Amino acid sequence: MGLVQDSTAWDVVDRLRAALLDGRFAHGSKLKPDTLRTSLGCSASAVREALFRLSTEGLVQFHPQRGFRVPQRDIELLHDITQVRIMIEEQGACRSIRNADVAWEARLTAAHHKLSHIESRVQRTEPTDEVFQLWVRGEQEFHQTLIGNCGSQILVDMHLAIYRRFRQQMVTSDRDFTHLPVNRDQHLEILDAALARDEDGVCRRIRAHLGRHLVRPIPEREAVPA
Amino acid sequence: MGLVQDSTAWDVVDRLRAALLDGRFAHGSKLKPDTLRTSLGCSASAVREALFRLSTEGLVQFHPQRGFRVPQRDIELLHDITQVRIMIEEQGACRSIRNADVAWEARLTAAHHKLSHIESRVQRTEPTDEVFQLWVRGEQEFHQTLIGNCGSQILVDMHLAIYRRFRQQMVTSDRDFTHLPVNRDQHLEILDAALARDEDGVCRRIRAHLGRHLVRPIPEREAVPA
DNA sequence: ATTCGACGTATTTTCGAGATTTTGTTGAAA
DNA sequence: TTTCAACAAAATCTCGAAAATACGTCGAAT
The missing domain is CATH 1.10.10.10 (Winged helix-like DNA-binding domain superfamily/Winged helix DNA-binding domain)
Structure with a gap:
């Protein structure tokens, strides 16, 4: 035994x-x-x-x-991963909203509630290693639920894969919890936009949420030249 | 030996x-x-x-x-694959256009020229198995070149992976070459839009090009409800 | 005729040994 | 001191055998 x-x-x-x-x-x-x-x-x-x-x-x-x-920490790779993650999460969230029903809204609200609970606990106590793992799982579950109603298994799988690579790059560095208050607000804003079925708002807030990991801003789509 | x-x-x-x-x-x-x-x-x-x-x-x-x-032929899976492929190819093409330079335009033109050459040859001759393989490679190279200037290795890798799954679903069924004349025109239109740096146009034409593999249309993004 | 269980066959899974290649060290020559 | 070759040590790669598991067949009982 x-x-x-x-x-x-x-x-x-x-x-x-x-x-x-x-x-x-x-x-x-x-x-x-x-x-x-x-x-x-x-x-x-x-x-x-x-x-x-x-x-x-x-x-x-x-x-x-x-x-x-183990892959090296690479700021350019993190940029690339983040950019792809933004693409997947925007698409997934929008499609989730289009398929929205009460059950999904309930799941999303529950996931956010759990995450929010952990986040407020982290702000009070000393950032233990165990608490950090708890936070990671909560964050992952929230984002997975956000896109989980999109109806595309492939998109969900791709998001899980890219999220893991993202976490691997972040590990040991994001443990300072400096950005946590901001993070907390951003999660709430994403939830609100999703429940309001505001696709553009969700996309904007996802970009704002993940944008700090980008080395350079993603260029906006320009108008068609005449 | x-x-x-x-x-x-x-x-x-x-x-x-x-x-x-x-x-x-x-x-x-x-x-x-x-x-x-x-x-x-x-x-x-x-x-x-x-x-x-x-x-x-x-x-x-x-x-x-x-x-x-070997995965079963599955019309729903093909739908899912196609939808993800559209997402990746749109994003990749747009970013390629934003990074456009003469070298990329040359590569894209060359890839299209090769593909076009094969396509016109297929229309004349009997569709051999060998010619079909040639066409697949030409098509793959054209689409890969289209997104190859996006600057994101991950996006390129993801596209290659999803393109392969797409091909696996299509194999033995798409060999009738019925859609080839239409396909030929669509490839040319994509090339033109890319060279004109018309991002919206490229996206529209990619959707038109791949849309026939969708079981149901992708819902448009609706305006934000008041 | 159908259902169920026992048995034999085929397939899958795990594992360690041997062959091959890389990596690290020593020592002699420039 | 630096460079390079030869040797030693360690790691990787491949493979087939043994154990575990699933699959199919046959026969008996209902």
Whole structure:
């Protein structure tokens, strides 16, 4: 008993992903199957297969004959990720609004309520590591619910993937909670716009919410030249 | 000499993907590593790893303890894929236009010229299987070039992935070439709009080009309710 | 005729060993 | 001191065998 962990291959993937997203490995560090084997309680082959899978998700870099690495922190990459995330989240939110019904509004309100509760708790207490994880899950659930009514499974999956890459880039750096009050207001504004079924408003507020991670502003669409 | 194929694991992935996209496996058919081993000239383990990777790309379905399958033809899935592809291609084309320079215009013109050449050839001759493959590559290159100047590697990668899933759904059905004359015109119109740097026009024409694969029209964005 | 269970076959999953390649170290020559 | 080659150590890649699981067949009981 105790530390039993006869982990199947899928638990290994999830466990590794969780470790990556919690920042338990430094950016750029090497991921050696033979080393990770012990802490994961499985063979090196299983770890290798899991890392392979994670590399296709963009959470791990793979170079043939040179093994696996945690992607470096890269301000340009974060810019790129953010821009794509804005695109997906705008589209997803708008389509969710078009399909809006009471059930979705209830789910979204509930998700925001939970998130808001955590956020106000964080402002009072010392930012524990555990509380941070709680906040991440709350934030993820809110954004996922926001686009979750869009009717497109592919869009939802893509958003989850890009959100994870976003979190991986942010880990260890966003833990200062400086921006949290602003964040809190922005989440509320997004909720209000969504409930008001104001598509343009939601898009504007999503851009405002994520915009601080952009290196340079996204150029506006210009009018057609004559 | 001859039938040498000391295939590394990456060639196996590419080879399998090519086979999938050429329609060499029927939709819904089972993909057994031990069977594919002989035709690919490698071990079953290598095939398994390749199939695993392809499953994360959406080109293969994986069910634990039940092996791998080619995704079924699904009109709803094609709708979903098309809708996401439209989103990516619109965004990518617009950003490409904003970064437009002579070099990109040259690449796009060249890609269209090649595609146009193939298309006119197809209209004259009997639609061979080989010509069809040629056309697919030409079409892919044109659309990839269209968005290739957007400056976002992630967007380009996502487009490639979704384009492949699109092709996999279309394979064996779109080979009638009935729509080819229309297609030909639409490609030209997209090129013209791109060279004119008309973002709205490009978006409209992309929607018109891909719209026939949608089960139902994409709802327009409505005005904000008072 | 149908349902259910037991058994044999086929497939999937896991694992560690051997071959190959990269990486790090030492030492001699310029 | 720097450069380079040879050697040693470590990591990666591939593979087939063994264990676990699912699938299909046959036969008996209802």
